[in-house]
Amino acid sequence: MHSINENDFSKIDLNLVIVLLVMFEVRSVTLAANRLYLGQPAVSAALKRLREMFGDALFVRTSQGMTPTPRAEQLVQQFTPLIQDLHRVIFTPKAFDAQHDSRTFRIGMSDWLEQWLMPDLLSELALTAPKIDIKVVAADPWQAIPLMEQQQADVVVTVGDEASRDLTREKIARAGFRTLWSAQQIAVKKLTLDAFVRHDHALVSYRGASESALDRELQQQGKARHVRYVTLHFSGLPLLLKQLPLFATVPQGLVxxxxxxxxxxxxxxxxxxxxxxxxxxxxxxxHDDPANRWLRDRLRGLLLTKAR
Structure with a gap:
């Protein structure tokens, strides 16, 4: 494949090619002007430029109208498929067909969102988009912005409200937290504040902190809890709760x-x-990519359904 020299095209007007093709079809300056919604002088000027560009008369006036030269016939034969392809590229963008297209989407999310959303999403895709694969990219709320600015994911599902001028954030739904424990480890039937602070806690912190907004609220009430275990992941908590007398406060989607x-x-x-x-x-x-819009629609619908 030959490289393109941009300087070769600096003085070329694509409209001249359109004039050439129309002239070849109608064989008349007047009819070409009408077809192109131009004045006859403009078409005549375009023909002059075409003749100079190709070093050929291109069209010769005869009793049968403007008869094309062999060079004009050759050019029309070469230009026609090129212009048809160009028209298709410009005016008929490739649609995304989820039922038949093969594609791997990268979705950024934290581990609890993966547990909550991915089983349902994959079940849906198995029926409606069998050639679509999903790759989950780790993205806690602090990773989401830089991850997307570097386009290392197609979409991120996240919490928070951090912004970037390079990104669009669409807020979908709100949800709350619940506290979980094992009845075999903590004999509590109704969770009171006193019982809550009497037992140890497990905390998920993406930055390794030993307190959260929950602890600040406790402090305002003159209370404090003891966080015995801090982890980066939600996935290990259920088995931990089964074996130890711990409370864990988690997003309600996991409950x-x-x-x-x-x-x-x-x-x-x-x-x-x-x-x-x-x-x-x-x-x-x-933003306007058909495949990305399709993926966002799937995730938006899933979030709205799951957050109810």
Whole structure:
């Protein structure tokens, strides 16, 4: 494949090629002007420039009209498929067909969102988009912005409200927290504030902190809890709760599956906790991409359904 020399095209007007093709079809300056919504002088000027460009008369006036030269016939034969392809590229962007297209999407999210969302998303895709694969990229709320600015994911599902001029954040739904424990480890039927602070806690902190907004609320009430275990991941908590007398306060999306699979107890947090807001985050460069829009639609619908 030959490299393109941009300087070769600096003085070329694509409209001249259109004039050439129309002239070849109608064989008349007057008819070409009408077809192109131009004046006859403009078409005549375009023909002059075409003749200079190709060093050929291109069209000769005869009793049958403007008869093309062999060079004009050759040019029309070469230009026609090129212009048709160009028209298709400009005016018919490639659609995304989820049912038949093969594609791997990179979705950024933290581990609890993966546990909560991915089983349902993959089940849906198995039926409606069998050639679509998903790759999850680790993205806690602090990683989400730089991850998307570098376009290392197609979409991020996240919480928080950090912004970037390169990105679009769409807030989808709000949800809260619940506290979980094992009845075999902590004999509590109704979770009170006193019971809450009497036992140890496990805390998920993406930055390794030993306190959270929950602890600040406790302090305002003159209370404190003891955080015995801090981890970066939610996934290890259920088995930990089964074996140790610990409370864990987690996003409510995890509550039902953890109660079902691990026989855990759940109750509202006995202090006021701010809700978290679920968002989709994507790079502005992908805003109008049909495949990215399709993926965002799937995730938006899933979040709205799961957060109810």
């Amino acid at each position: 039902d599956p953890w109660r079902e699979h691990y026989d855990l107890q759940a109750a509202p947090v006995p202090v006021k906790m701010p809700d978290y807001e679920l968002s989709l985050l994507w790079h502005n460069a992908q």
